Amino acid sequence: MSDSPEHTDYATLVEHHPFMLTRFLPDTTLVYANQTTADFFEAEPDALIGKRWLEMVGEEQRRQWHEHYAQFTPEAPRHQLINCVNGPKGEPHWVEWTNTAFFDDHGALMFIQAVGVDVTSRMKACTALEINEERYALAQQAAGFGVWEWYPQRDEIVWDPQCYRMLGLSPSDKPLTFAQWLTRLHPDDIEHCSQAVNEQLLEGNGSDSFMTR
Numbered sequence: 001m002s003d004s005p006e007h008t009d010y011a012t013l014v015e016h017h018p019f020m021l022t023r024f025l026p027d028t029t030l031v032y033a034n035q036t037t038a039d040f041f042e043a044e045p046d047a048l049i050g051k052r053w054l055e056m057v058g059e060e061q062r063r064q065w066h067e068h069y070a071q072f073t074p075e076a077p078r079h080q081l082i083n084c085v086n087g088p089k090g091e092p093h094w095v096e097w098t099n100t101a102f103f104d105d106h107g108a109l110m111f112i113q114a115v116g117v118d119v120t121s122r123m124k125a126c127t128a129l130e131i132n133e134e135r136y137a138l139a140q141q142a143a144g145f146g147v148w149e150w151y152p153q154r155d156e157i158v159w160d161p162q163c164y165r166m167l168g169l170s171p172s173d174k175p176l177t178f179a180q181w182l183t184r185l186h187p188d189d190i191e192h193c194s195q196a197v198n199e200q201l202l203e204g205n206g207s208d209s210f211m212t213r
Helices: 005-015 035-040 059-069 120-143 161-167 178-183 187-202
Strands: 020-024 030-033 078-086 092-103 109-118 148-151 156-159 210-212
Touching: 020 035, 059 078, 092 120, 148 178, 156 161, 156 178, 178 187
Parallel strands: none
Antiparallel strands: 020 030, 020 109, 078 092, 092 109, 148 156, 148 210
16 A cells, blocks of 8 residues: 555655645654755754754743643644744744644544744744834834824724823723814814815725824
């Protein structure tokens, strides 16, 4: 059976699958790693067998794994996890794993099968976005301007914290209506601001909200 064409084709597919495929025991000792996994770690598949992958990650990732491991049950055998591992040339890489646990008839965990995808680029992009948002918040605070957003369909205005600080008010979870916002304007500014909002709405840019600062 093992020499059948079907088995050979499946084995070849698994070995050269674009995703990392591994199988490991409850203590994270690897019992299988495909060629893609070995290439990622710049090693031969046989060199990875018998090693505990948990020793290849940092302390925070180990703590994360122990919390993740506790979630596996026969009723919920599949969970996802993103952790940081030392990839090619020892550089840290973020890998998203889909882990599936296999249990025996008595409910004891026998092994876990994992499918991994390198998501380092995605994680770096998210980090860069967070940094840019933080810089924008600092710049906004330094410049002293606030941002509010109006949702015409439900007539709600949401202020950012700076808006409240500028007006000497305490932040509230209750949105303002457009009419309530107008009452807070100086009488000389009501017509000008109302016109600016109406012009924005008439442009019909497809957005369901209006933002200003």
